[in-house]
Amino acid sequence: MSPVKVFGHPMSTNVARVLLCLEEVGAEYELVPVDFLAGEHSSPQHVQLNPFGKIPAFQDGELVLFESRAIAKYILRKYRTDDLDLLRESRGIEESAMVDVWTEVEAQQYYPAMSPVVFECIIYPVMRGAATNQIVVDESLDRLRGVLGVYEARLEKSRYLAGDSVSFADLNHFPFTFYFMATPYASLFDEFPKVKAWWEGLMARPAVQRVCKNMPTEF
Protein backbone atom coordinates (compact mmCIF):
# COMPACT_ATOMS: atom_id res chain seq x y z
CA MET A 1 0.00 0.00 0.00
CA SER A 2 1.60 3.27 -1.06
CA PRO A 3 1.40 6.17 1.35
CA VAL A 4 -1.37 8.67 0.87
CA LYS A 5 -0.38 12.16 -0.22
CA VAL A 6 -1.31 15.49 1.29
CA PHE A 7 -0.61 18.58 -0.79
CA GLY A 8 -0.03 21.72 1.21
CA HIS A 9 2.03 23.39 3.86
CA PRO A 10 2.18 22.14 7.48
CA MET A 11 1.68 25.70 8.79
CA SER A 12 -1.75 25.90 7.21
CA THR A 13 -4.60 25.27 9.65
CA ASN A 14 -6.56 23.17 7.21
CA VAL A 15 -3.53 21.11 6.27
CA ALA A 16 -2.81 20.63 9.99
CA ARG A 17 -6.36 19.32 10.46
CA VAL A 18 -5.64 16.55 7.95
CA LEU A 19 -2.15 15.83 9.28
CA LEU A 20 -3.52 15.50 12.81
CA CYS A 21 -5.99 12.85 11.70
CA LEU A 22 -3.25 10.97 9.84
CA GLU A 23 -1.06 11.08 12.95
CA GLU A 24 -3.93 9.98 15.21
CA VAL A 25 -4.57 6.87 13.11
CA GLY A 26 -0.88 6.19 12.53
CA ALA A 27 -1.14 6.27 8.76
CA GLU A 28 1.86 6.49 6.47
CA TYR A 29 1.71 9.66 4.42
CA GLU A 30 3.74 11.96 2.25
CA LEU A 31 3.41 15.73 2.54
CA VAL A 32 3.94 17.31 -0.87
CA PRO A 33 4.84 20.96 -0.39
CA VAL A 34 2.69 23.64 -2.03
CA ASP A 35 4.28 27.04 -1.71
CA PHE A 36 1.19 29.14 -1.06
CA LEU A 37 3.26 32.25 -0.33
CA ALA A 38 4.53 31.99 -3.92
CA GLY A 39 0.98 31.40 -5.20
CA GLU A 40 1.53 27.75 -6.04
CA HIS A 41 -2.01 26.90 -4.87
CA SER A 42 -3.30 28.77 -7.94
CA SER A 43 -1.06 26.89 -10.37
CA PRO A 44 -2.75 24.74 -13.04
CA GLN A 45 -1.08 21.72 -11.47
CA HIS A 46 -2.62 22.30 -8.08
CA VAL A 47 -6.01 23.35 -9.44
CA GLN A 48 -6.19 19.91 -11.09
CA LEU A 49 -6.23 18.52 -7.56
CA ASN A 50 -8.29 21.23 -5.87
CA PRO A 51 -10.42 23.17 -8.36
CA PHE A 52 -10.96 25.92 -5.77
CA GLY A 53 -7.20 26.50 -5.69
CA LYS A 54 -6.87 25.95 -1.95
CA ILE A 55 -4.82 23.74 0.31
CA PRO A 56 -4.95 20.94 1.26
CA ALA A 57 -5.54 18.51 -1.54
CA PHE A 58 -5.23 14.76 -1.03
CA GLN A 59 -4.53 11.70 -3.08
CA ASP A 60 -4.98 8.02 -2.29
CA GLY A 61 -4.21 6.03 -5.41
CA GLU A 62 -6.73 7.19 -8.01
CA LEU A 63 -8.84 9.09 -5.53
CA VAL A 64 -8.31 12.84 -5.29
CA LEU A 65 -10.07 14.81 -2.57
CA PHE A 66 -10.17 18.36 -1.26
CA GLU A 67 -11.82 20.21 1.66
CA SER A 68 -9.93 19.32 4.85
CA ARG A 69 -12.92 17.98 6.81
CA ALA A 70 -13.90 15.66 3.95
CA ILE A 71 -10.31 14.44 3.62
CA ALA A 72 -10.11 13.93 7.39
CA LYS A 73 -13.28 11.84 7.45
CA TYR A 74 -12.04 9.65 4.61
CA ILE A 75 -8.83 9.02 6.54
CA LEU A 76 -10.62 8.30 9.81
CA ARG A 77 -12.86 5.77 8.06
CA LYS A 78 -10.06 4.13 6.10
CA TYR A 79 -7.93 3.52 9.18
CA ARG A 80 -10.76 2.85 11.61
CA THR A 81 -10.41 -0.07 14.00
CA ASP A 82 -12.68 -1.30 16.79
CA ASP A 83 -10.59 0.69 19.22
CA LEU A 84 -10.16 3.74 17.08
CA ASP A 85 -13.37 5.17 15.66
CA LEU A 86 -13.03 8.92 15.90
CA LEU A 87 -16.20 9.49 13.84
CA ARG A 88 -18.22 7.00 15.94
CA GLU A 89 -19.86 5.69 12.79
CA SER A 90 -19.71 2.13 14.05
CA ARG A 91 -21.09 3.10 17.47
CA GLY A 92 -24.63 3.84 16.48
CA ILE A 93 -26.63 6.65 15.09
CA GLU A 94 -26.82 8.77 18.23
CA GLU A 95 -23.08 8.84 18.85
CA SER A 96 -22.19 9.71 15.27
CA ALA A 97 -24.87 12.41 15.31
CA MET A 98 -23.21 14.04 18.34
CA VAL A 99 -19.86 14.02 16.52
CA ASP A 100 -21.54 15.70 13.56
CA VAL A 101 -23.20 18.33 15.78
CA TRP A 102 -19.97 19.39 17.51
CA THR A 103 -18.01 19.23 14.27
CA GLU A 104 -20.51 21.67 12.80
CA VAL A 105 -20.33 23.78 15.96
CA GLU A 106 -16.56 24.15 15.44
CA ALA A 107 -17.10 25.26 11.86
CA GLN A 108 -20.15 27.48 12.39
CA GLN A 109 -19.79 28.93 15.92
CA TYR A 110 -16.26 28.52 17.26
CA TYR A 111 -14.26 29.23 14.10
CA PRO A 112 -16.16 32.39 13.08
CA ALA A 113 -15.69 33.82 16.58
CA MET A 114 -12.03 32.85 16.97
CA SER A 115 -10.57 33.16 13.49
CA PRO A 116 -10.79 36.96 13.11
CA VAL A 117 -8.52 37.29 16.17
CA VAL A 118 -5.98 34.96 14.56
CA PHE A 119 -6.27 36.74 11.20
CA GLU A 120 -5.90 40.21 12.72
CA CYS A 121 -3.12 39.39 15.18
CA ILE A 122 -1.04 36.96 13.16
CA ILE A 123 -2.04 36.20 9.59
CA TYR A 124 -2.63 39.69 8.19
CA PRO A 125 0.40 41.28 9.87
CA VAL A 126 2.68 38.45 8.77
CA MET A 127 1.33 37.98 5.23
CA ARG A 128 0.38 41.55 4.32
CA GLY A 129 2.21 43.71 6.83
CA ALA A 130 -1.25 44.99 7.81
CA ALA A 131 -1.98 46.60 11.17
CA THR A 132 -4.31 44.81 13.58
CA ASN A 133 -7.91 46.04 13.46
CA GLN A 134 -8.63 46.24 17.17
CA ILE A 135 -12.37 46.77 16.68
CA VAL A 136 -12.65 43.46 14.85
CA VAL A 137 -10.54 41.78 17.54
CA ASP A 138 -12.67 43.16 20.38
CA GLU A 139 -15.96 42.20 18.71
CA SER A 140 -14.64 38.71 18.03
CA LEU A 141 -13.42 38.28 21.59
CA ASP A 142 -16.88 39.18 22.87
CA ARG A 143 -18.42 36.65 20.55
CA LEU A 144 -15.81 34.05 21.47
CA ARG A 145 -16.46 34.59 25.17
CA GLY A 146 -20.10 33.70 24.54
CA VAL A 147 -19.16 30.59 22.60
CA LEU A 148 -16.67 29.46 25.24
CA GLY A 149 -19.39 29.90 27.86
CA VAL A 150 -21.46 27.33 25.99
CA TYR A 151 -18.44 25.03 25.71
CA GLU A 152 -17.79 25.36 29.45
CA ALA A 153 -21.34 24.24 30.22
CA ARG A 154 -21.03 21.37 27.74
CA LEU A 155 -17.71 20.17 29.16
CA GLU A 156 -19.16 20.24 32.65
CA LYS A 157 -21.61 17.56 31.53
CA SER A 158 -19.46 15.68 29.04
CA ARG A 159 -15.81 14.71 29.22
CA TYR A 160 -15.28 15.55 25.57
CA LEU A 161 -17.52 17.51 23.24
CA ALA A 162 -19.32 14.57 21.64
CA GLY A 163 -19.15 12.12 24.55
CA ASP A 164 -16.89 10.30 26.95
CA SER A 165 -13.90 9.92 24.70
CA VAL A 166 -12.11 12.11 22.20
CA SER A 167 -13.58 12.33 18.72
CA PHE A 168 -13.16 14.16 15.42
CA ALA A 169 -15.28 16.94 16.91
CA ASP A 170 -12.59 17.75 19.50
CA LEU A 171 -9.68 17.36 17.08
CA ASN A 172 -11.19 19.89 14.66
CA HIS A 173 -10.57 22.61 17.22
CA PHE A 174 -6.84 22.10 17.28
CA PRO A 175 -5.53 24.10 14.31
CA PHE A 176 -7.05 27.50 14.95
CA THR A 177 -6.89 27.26 18.74
CA PHE A 178 -3.17 26.55 18.45
CA TYR A 179 -2.65 29.86 16.70
CA PHE A 180 -5.10 31.68 18.97
CA MET A 181 -2.85 30.69 21.87
CA ALA A 182 -0.02 32.56 20.13
CA THR A 183 -2.02 35.82 20.14
CA PRO A 184 -2.07 38.21 23.13
CA TYR A 185 -5.55 36.89 24.02
CA ALA A 186 -4.73 33.33 25.06
CA SER A 187 -5.61 34.19 28.66
CA LEU A 188 -9.29 34.32 27.65
CA PHE A 189 -9.29 30.55 28.17
CA ASP A 190 -8.38 31.10 31.84
CA GLU A 191 -11.94 32.31 32.35
CA PHE A 192 -13.24 28.87 31.38
CA PRO A 193 -11.51 26.17 33.48
CA LYS A 194 -13.17 23.14 31.85
CA VAL A 195 -12.42 24.47 28.39
CA LYS A 196 -8.85 25.20 29.37
CA ALA A 197 -8.38 21.69 30.76
CA TRP A 198 -9.93 20.19 27.62
CA TRP A 199 -7.57 22.23 25.44
CA GLU A 200 -4.54 21.23 27.50
CA GLY A 201 -5.62 17.61 27.19
CA LEU A 202 -5.73 17.95 23.40
CA MET A 203 -2.32 19.61 23.33
CA ALA A 204 -0.85 16.75 25.36
CA ARG A 205 -1.86 14.15 22.77
CA PRO A 206 1.23 12.67 21.08
CA ALA A 207 -0.31 13.13 17.62
CA VAL A 208 -0.98 16.80 18.34
CA GLN A 209 2.57 17.26 19.60
CA ARG A 210 3.95 15.79 16.37
CA VAL A 211 1.85 18.14 14.21
CA CYS A 212 2.71 21.18 16.37
CA LYS A 213 6.39 20.72 15.62
CA ASN A 214 5.85 22.15 12.14
CA MET A 215 3.61 25.02 13.23
CA PRO A 216 5.30 28.24 14.36
CA THR A 217 4.52 29.87 17.67
CA GLU A 218 6.49 33.05 17.05
CA PHE A 219 5.89 35.45 14.19
Add this chain to the structure above:
Amino acid sequence: MAQTAVKVYGWAVSPFVARALLCLEEAGVDYELVPMSREAGDHLRPDFLARNPFAQVPVLQDGDLTLFESRAIARHVLRKHKPELLVGDGSPEAAALVDVWLEVEAHQHHPPTGAIMVQCILTPLLGGVRDQAVVDENVAKLKKVLAVYEARLSASRYLAGESLTLADLSHFPMMRYFMETEYAALVEELPHVKAWWEELNARPAARKVTEHAVNAAKLWALEKAEQQ
Protein backbone atom coordinates in the same frame (compact mmCIF):
# COMPACT_ATOMS: atom_id res chain seq x y z
CA MET B 1 -40.01 -0.65 15.99
CA ALA B 2 -42.11 2.02 17.62
CA GLN B 3 -42.48 5.20 15.66
CA THR B 4 -41.24 8.07 17.80
CA ALA B 5 -42.33 11.57 16.94
CA VAL B 6 -39.83 13.74 15.11
CA LYS B 7 -40.10 17.44 15.83
CA VAL B 8 -38.37 20.34 14.16
CA TYR B 9 -38.33 23.61 16.04
CA GLY B 10 -37.93 26.81 14.07
CA TRP B 11 -39.35 29.26 11.56
CA ALA B 12 -39.99 27.82 8.11
CA VAL B 13 -38.64 30.90 6.31
CA SER B 14 -35.16 30.06 7.58
CA PRO B 15 -33.03 28.33 4.93
CA PHE B 16 -31.45 26.35 7.76
CA VAL B 17 -34.80 25.06 8.95
CA ALA B 18 -35.57 24.34 5.28
CA ARG B 19 -32.47 22.15 5.04
CA ALA B 20 -33.76 19.97 7.89
CA LEU B 21 -37.28 19.82 6.45
CA LEU B 22 -35.98 18.96 2.99
CA CYS B 23 -34.16 15.91 4.32
CA LEU B 24 -37.21 14.76 6.28
CA GLU B 25 -39.37 15.18 3.17
CA GLU B 26 -36.86 13.35 0.95
CA ALA B 27 -36.68 10.51 3.47
CA GLY B 28 -40.46 10.33 3.80
CA VAL B 29 -40.31 10.75 7.58
CA ASP B 30 -43.36 11.98 9.48
CA TYR B 31 -42.53 15.11 11.43
CA GLU B 32 -44.07 18.01 13.24
CA LEU B 33 -42.81 21.53 12.60
CA VAL B 34 -43.10 23.41 15.88
CA PRO B 35 -43.33 27.05 14.82
CA MET B 36 -41.25 29.65 16.61
CA SER B 37 -41.15 33.42 16.33
CA ARG B 38 -37.85 35.18 15.89
CA GLU B 39 -39.43 38.51 16.68
CA ALA B 40 -40.90 37.22 19.92
CA GLY B 41 -37.45 35.96 20.85
CA ASP B 42 -38.55 32.35 21.15
CA HIS B 43 -34.99 31.24 20.42
CA LEU B 44 -33.71 33.10 23.46
CA ARG B 45 -36.06 31.51 25.98
CA PRO B 46 -34.55 29.15 28.56
CA ASP B 47 -36.50 26.14 27.31
CA PHE B 48 -35.09 26.61 23.83
CA LEU B 49 -31.56 27.30 25.05
CA ALA B 50 -31.78 23.99 26.86
CA ARG B 51 -32.19 22.43 23.41
CA ASN B 52 -29.68 24.61 21.54
CA PRO B 53 -27.39 26.70 23.72
CA PHE B 54 -26.33 28.62 20.59
CA ALA B 55 -29.89 29.98 20.33
CA GLN B 56 -30.34 29.11 16.67
CA VAL B 57 -32.87 27.23 14.59
CA PRO B 58 -33.43 24.50 13.61
CA VAL B 59 -33.44 22.02 16.46
CA LEU B 60 -34.44 18.44 15.72
CA GLN B 61 -35.91 16.24 18.40
CA ASP B 62 -35.84 12.56 17.42
CA GLY B 63 -37.02 10.55 20.40
CA ASP B 64 -34.43 11.15 23.11
CA LEU B 65 -31.98 12.74 20.73
CA THR B 66 -31.85 16.54 20.46
CA LEU B 67 -29.72 17.87 17.62
CA PHE B 68 -28.82 21.32 16.33
CA GLU B 69 -26.79 22.66 13.37
CA SER B 70 -28.80 22.06 10.20
CA ARG B 71 -25.99 20.21 8.40
CA ALA B 72 -25.64 17.77 11.32
CA ILE B 73 -29.41 17.30 11.41
CA ALA B 74 -29.42 16.63 7.66
CA ARG B 75 -26.75 13.95 8.01
CA HIS B 76 -28.59 12.29 10.89
CA VAL B 77 -31.95 12.15 9.14
CA LEU B 78 -30.48 10.61 6.02
CA ARG B 79 -28.10 8.28 7.88
CA LYS B 80 -31.11 6.92 9.73
CA HIS B 81 -33.70 6.87 6.95
CA LYS B 82 -32.07 7.12 3.53
CA PRO B 83 -28.34 6.45 3.81
CA GLU B 84 -27.76 6.22 0.06
CA LEU B 85 -28.30 9.99 -0.07
CA LEU B 86 -25.41 10.41 2.34
CA VAL B 87 -22.92 7.71 1.30
CA GLY B 88 -23.86 6.87 -2.30
CA ASP B 89 -23.08 3.22 -2.94
CA GLY B 90 -21.38 3.03 0.45
CA SER B 91 -17.85 2.73 -0.88
CA PRO B 92 -15.25 4.93 0.85
CA GLU B 93 -14.77 6.85 -2.37
CA ALA B 94 -18.47 7.56 -2.86
CA ALA B 95 -18.97 8.67 0.74
CA ALA B 96 -15.88 10.87 0.48
CA LEU B 97 -17.16 12.64 -2.64
CA VAL B 98 -20.45 13.42 -0.88
CA ASP B 99 -18.46 14.86 2.02
CA VAL B 100 -16.27 16.90 -0.34
CA TRP B 101 -19.23 18.65 -1.96
CA LEU B 102 -21.02 19.06 1.36
CA GLU B 103 -17.96 20.93 2.61
CA VAL B 104 -17.84 22.91 -0.62
CA GLU B 105 -21.45 23.97 0.02
CA ALA B 106 -20.63 25.07 3.54
CA HIS B 107 -17.30 26.81 2.93
CA GLN B 108 -17.24 27.94 -0.73
CA HIS B 109 -20.85 28.30 -1.83
CA HIS B 110 -22.69 29.40 1.30
CA PRO B 111 -20.55 32.40 2.34
CA PRO B 112 -20.99 34.45 -0.85
CA THR B 113 -24.54 33.20 -1.55
CA GLY B 114 -25.62 33.91 2.01
CA ALA B 115 -24.05 37.37 1.99
CA ILE B 116 -25.88 38.28 -1.23
CA MET B 117 -29.16 36.94 0.14
CA VAL B 118 -28.75 38.89 3.39
CA GLN B 119 -28.04 42.17 1.58
CA CYS B 120 -30.61 41.80 -1.17
CA ILE B 121 -33.53 40.14 0.63
CA LEU B 122 -33.18 40.09 4.40
CA THR B 123 -31.80 43.58 5.00
CA PRO B 124 -34.53 45.39 3.03
CA LEU B 125 -37.18 43.18 4.66
CA LEU B 126 -35.96 44.34 8.05
CA GLY B 127 -36.09 47.96 6.93
CA GLY B 128 -32.40 48.40 6.15
CA VAL B 129 -30.47 49.43 3.07
CA ARG B 130 -28.28 46.97 1.19
CA ASP B 131 -24.52 47.46 1.16
CA GLN B 132 -23.73 47.27 -2.55
CA ALA B 133 -19.99 46.99 -1.93
CA VAL B 134 -20.61 43.80 0.05
CA VAL B 135 -22.87 42.51 -2.71
CA ASP B 136 -20.29 43.27 -5.43
CA GLU B 137 -17.49 41.61 -3.50
CA ASN B 138 -19.55 38.47 -3.01
CA VAL B 139 -20.85 38.38 -6.56
CA ALA B 140 -17.24 38.31 -7.76
CA LYS B 141 -16.47 35.44 -5.36
CA LEU B 142 -19.59 33.50 -6.31
CA LYS B 143 -18.80 33.80 -10.02
CA LYS B 144 -15.51 32.00 -9.47
CA VAL B 145 -17.17 29.36 -7.31
CA LEU B 146 -19.94 28.72 -9.83
CA ALA B 147 -17.39 28.33 -12.62
CA VAL B 148 -16.05 25.35 -10.70
CA TYR B 149 -19.59 23.99 -10.32
CA GLU B 150 -20.19 24.36 -14.07
CA ALA B 151 -17.02 22.39 -14.81
CA ARG B 152 -17.97 19.73 -12.26
CA LEU B 153 -21.54 19.37 -13.50
CA SER B 154 -20.30 19.14 -17.08
CA ALA B 155 -18.30 16.07 -16.08
CA SER B 156 -20.66 14.54 -13.55
CA ARG B 157 -24.45 14.33 -13.51
CA TYR B 158 -24.64 15.40 -9.88
CA LEU B 159 -22.02 16.92 -7.61
CA ALA B 160 -20.86 13.71 -5.94
CA GLY B 161 -21.35 11.42 -8.93
CA GLU B 162 -24.06 9.97 -11.11
CA SER B 163 -26.74 9.93 -8.39
CA LEU B 164 -28.35 12.71 -6.42
CA THR B 165 -27.09 13.00 -2.87
CA LEU B 166 -27.25 15.33 0.12
CA ALA B 167 -24.36 17.19 -1.51
CA ASP B 168 -26.84 18.49 -4.10
CA LEU B 169 -29.83 18.83 -1.75
CA SER B 170 -27.87 20.87 0.77
CA HIS B 171 -27.62 23.68 -1.76
CA PHE B 172 -31.33 24.01 -2.28
CA PRO B 173 -32.40 26.22 0.66
CA MET B 174 -29.96 29.08 0.14
CA MET B 175 -30.19 28.89 -3.63
CA ARG B 176 -33.97 29.19 -3.54
CA TYR B 177 -33.58 32.64 -1.98
CA PHE B 178 -30.59 33.56 -4.13
CA MET B 179 -32.60 32.82 -7.29
CA GLU B 180 -35.11 35.50 -6.22
CA THR B 181 -32.43 38.19 -6.40
CA GLU B 182 -31.32 39.98 -9.57
CA TYR B 183 -28.12 37.91 -9.40
CA ALA B 184 -29.94 34.75 -10.43
CA ALA B 185 -28.36 35.47 -13.81
CA LEU B 186 -25.10 34.09 -12.42
CA VAL B 187 -26.75 30.67 -12.34
CA GLU B 188 -28.81 31.11 -15.47
CA GLU B 189 -25.79 31.85 -17.62
CA LEU B 190 -24.22 28.47 -16.72
CA PRO B 191 -26.14 25.74 -18.57
CA HIS B 192 -25.20 22.80 -16.34
CA VAL B 193 -25.64 24.69 -13.08
CA LYS B 194 -28.95 26.03 -14.33
CA ALA B 195 -30.25 22.57 -15.26
CA TRP B 196 -29.05 21.14 -11.95
CA TRP B 197 -30.79 23.93 -10.04
CA GLU B 198 -34.03 23.50 -11.97
CA GLU B 199 -34.07 19.80 -11.27
CA LEU B 200 -33.52 20.37 -7.54
CA ASN B 201 -36.24 22.98 -7.45
CA ALA B 202 -38.72 20.67 -9.17
CA ARG B 203 -38.36 17.83 -6.68
CA PRO B 204 -41.59 17.24 -4.73
CA ALA B 205 -39.71 17.48 -1.43
CA ALA B 206 -38.34 20.88 -2.45
CA ARG B 207 -41.80 22.06 -3.51
CA LYS B 208 -43.17 21.00 -0.12
CA VAL B 209 -40.46 22.84 1.79
CA THR B 210 -40.94 25.97 -0.29
CA GLU B 211 -44.68 25.78 0.44
CA HIS B 212 -43.93 25.77 4.22
CA ALA B 213 -41.68 28.81 3.82
CA VAL B 214 -44.04 30.75 1.56
CA ASN B 215 -47.00 30.11 3.88
CA ALA B 216 -44.96 31.21 6.88
CA ALA B 217 -43.87 34.36 5.06
CA LYS B 218 -47.48 35.16 4.13
CA LEU B 219 -48.57 34.68 7.72
CA TRP B 220 -45.78 36.95 8.93
CA ALA B 221 -46.75 39.65 6.41
CA LEU B 222 -50.40 39.39 7.48
CA GLU B 223 -49.47 39.71 11.15
CA LYS B 224 -47.29 42.71 10.35
CA ALA B 225 -50.17 44.33 8.43
CA GLU B 226 -52.58 43.69 11.29
CA GLN B 227 -50.18 45.32 13.72
CA GLN B 228 -50.31 48.54 11.73
